[in-house]
Amino acid sequence: MDETERLLEVIRGRNARTVGLQFPVGLRTKAVELAQEIEAKAGVTCLVSADPSFGACDVADMPVDLIVHLGHAPMPHLRYNRVFFYDLPGPPLTDLAFVDAAEPMLPKRVGLLTTTQFRGWLPQIKEHLEKAGYEVAVGEPDKRVAYAGQLLGCDYHTAEVVTKDVNGYLYIGTGEFHPIGVAFLTDKPIVIADPERGSARTLADLKDRILRQRFAAIARAKDAKVFGIIVSRKIGQVRMEMARDLKALAEKHGLQANIFLMDLVSPDFLEGYHVDAWVNTACPRIAIEDVLQYKKPLLTPPEFEIVLGERKWEDYAFDEIRA
């Protein structure tokens, strides 16, 4: 049964009259066609959410009988309400040339990593590498990741659990966003086998560039007297307890801190407040990816600990959300 048929069955089973559709940016091109198809086949009204959708951490409530979320695997520890995860497995793996291109850069014992999009390829790639003499480990999933070897931008559990068994990692995917977090977890080499480019590369200088930017943000925040601690309203990003702890920690150091609750963390929404620096407990990647957009320092929680002297710069850690 294909995924649309499975969805139609769920719509019928729930007797849904209205269906909400949530697409990440990269899948917006499919929105109109899918809404049309579902309306025609199920006799329902579809509402396409035009808000951004960043991950399975970000399933917004909608005034509908059923929410259909595309492009992300559900986070096992979350209790979603009326949500159908529309599974979009990647295309079949027909050409392994991009994996072959990675081989000269790989150690003999290697951990295999990817995103949900290419997860279906891992068994075939594992077998291919094993035939070539490599020992391949694929980390089992945990509370926030659904599939073996799957990385999130905020959760590197599947890399961490195999670290003692491997001397390096092979990431199957197209960008640096996911594997860069692994580079902060370990000094072991990380090779990216990119199926879109059909080639392989190492994660060379990116870590150093990020560290320089983070060092600058931390240095700028050292003079701050008033901190704003951001807490997300998104289902898989909310860390209220941590925000309270950070507020208490700031106050212990004689600094002022207030908690700010928001859905979309964006520079425009932080304008105007009498705050010297921000600490973001929402998606850990906002401070890293959007660093140039924020006028005031935007720190991750481990970076805030460095500012307060509770953690040493040498112990810098990438922020992860662990359930």
Ligand code: SF4
């Ligand atoms: S919190 Fe950020 S990195 Fe983690 S899944 Fe959500 S959008 Fe991705």
